[in-house]
Amino acid sequence: MKPMKLALASSAAQRCGVLLGELAVQALIDEAELTPKPGLVDLRDNGAHTDLNVELMRRSARALRPAFTAMGEAGWAQAADQSLRERLAAIGRDGEASMLAATGGTNTHRGAVWALGLLTGAAAVSGPGHGAAEIAAVAGALARLPDRHAPQQRASNGQRVQRRYGARGAREEAEAGFPHVVDIGLPALRAARSAGRTETQARLDALLAIMASLEDTCLLHRGGHDALAAARSGAATVLSRGGSGTAEGMAALEQLGSRLVGIGASPGGSADLLAAVLFLDRIDQSASTELGACPLATSQL
Numbered sequence: 334m335k336p337m338k339l340a341l342a343s344s345a346a347q348r349c350g351v352l353l354g355e356l357a358v359q360a361l362i363d364e365a366e367l368t369p370k371p372g373l374v375d376l377r378d379n380g381a382h383t384d385l386n387v388e389l390m391r392r393s394a395r396a397l398r399p400a401f402t403a404m405g406e407a408g409w410a411q412a413a414d415q416s417l418r419e420r421l422a423a424i425g426r427d428g429e430a431s432m433l434a435a436t437g438g439t440n441t442h443r444g445a446v447w448a449l450g451l452l453t454g455a456a457a458v459s460g461p462g463h464g465a466a467e468i469a470a471v472a473g474a475l476a477r478l479p480d481r482h483a484p485q486q487r488a489s490n491g492q493r494v495q496r497r498y499g500a501r502g503a504r505e506e507a508e509a510g511f512p513h514v515v516d517i518g519l520p521a522l523r524a525a526r527s528a529g530r531t532e533t534q535a536r537l538d539a540l541l542a543i544m545a546s547l548e549d550t551c552l553l554h555r556g557g558h559d560a561l562a563a564a565r566s567g568a569a570t571v572l573s574r575g576g577s578g579t580a581e582g583m584a585a586l587e588q589l590g591s592r593l594v595g596i597g598a599s600p601g602g603s604a605d606l607l608a609a610v611l612f613l614d615r616i617d618q619s620a621s622t623e624l625g626a627c628p629l630a631t632s633q634l
């Protein structure tokens with residue numbers, strides 16, 4: 334954390350926003366820098382993307398700091414009600430605009446603004462002593478409320494493939510309380526750590542566990558059922574060979590990366606949910622370490 338920023342933030346709600354905003358941005362940067370990810374931008378290459386690179390992902394993450402900070406501030410000491418839902422939606426739309434301004438119009442983090450935005454607001458609502466599962470449940474309750482001010486827009490990539498394939502996308506994942514984060518990604522991260530894997534290996538295994546199950550509309554949009562099936566079965570194969578921490582698992586991971594790049598497919602939704610895993614994991618850890626949940630941290634300042 335940056336003590337200067339905290340010192341400048343005057344009210345408890347602002348301090349809460351600064352803390353959570355910093356955690357959200359760091360989760361996005363940690364996800365972007367995790368290497369080697371299959372089909373995704375990382376420190377080694379741009380995966381299946383021609384319009385993205387790691388510096389753009391970092392710039393996008395930093396440009397989203399004010400939005401995540403505002404969402405954390407908005408949720409502090411509030412109920413998870415219609416008013417908060419619509420406030421988060423308005424901040425989220427501004428955040429998307431800042432992201433597009435920072436990236437020259439490239440969609441780097443639309444799904445992440447949605448997932449981390451809801452979770453940031455929910456973490457502030459939940460306050461101290463509430464862990465990942467409770468925060469995700471509050472975020473799910475917020476996602477299920479209607480956003481009455483949503484502008485009429487052209488159908489998104491996600492909506493198009495949902496109509497075509499009947500898939501469940503980012504909206505449904507949030508409305509269900511982020512099961513791929515709480516029930517799949519976080520347990521995979523922690524199981525790998527308990528098994529003695531390095532932090533990088535544990536994060537890669539968490540990503541693979543999400544990929545093996547998620548209906549990722551990015552994959553469907555770019556490569557239809559074949560791309561989704563290749564990503565899911567490839568990720569399951571890596572995990573069945575012991576994950577990224579074994580030589581066999583790493584060989585399968587490299588093969589999966591080559592296959593996804595070959596067909597131009599990228600699991601962008603899975604990457605966003607990994608960032609959500611890292612965010613909630615840090616909140617769980619911080620209850621007993623340097624950060625603490627917002628009001629707790631407030632009392633420490």
Ligand SMILES: CC(C)(COP(=O)(O)OP(=O)(O)OC[C@H]1O[C@@H](n2cnc3c(N)ncnc32)[C@H](O[C@H]2O[C@H](COP(=O)(O)OP(=O)(O)OP(=O)(O)O)[C@@H](O)[C@H]2O)[C@@H]1O)[C@@H](O)C(=O)NCCC(=O)NCCS
Nearest residue numbers: 422425441442443444447450489491502503506550601602
């Ligand atoms: C609810 C919204 C997220 C809108 O959802 P929708 O599905 O209608 O719209 P999409 O534009 O398709 O964005 C969804 C993004 O979510 C990620 N995702 C995909 N599948 C899942 C899943 N099963 N679970 C969770 N998340 C998922 C994914 O994001 C990543 O991919 C992005 C790149 O995708 P894309 O633009 O398609 O890029 P390309 O493949 O390069 O395609 P081309 O166009 O170039 O051909 C990248 O951004 C990653 O983040 C999906 O893209 C939500 O946005 C919304 O309604 N917001 C309104 C405001 C609001 O209410 N906010 C609330 C508080 S924050």
Ligand SMILES: Nc1ncnc2[nH]cnc12
Nearest residue numbers: 365373374441601604605
């Ligand atoms: N690392 C990454 N590469 C490509 N798309 C992404 N969307 C979110 N994170 C991503």
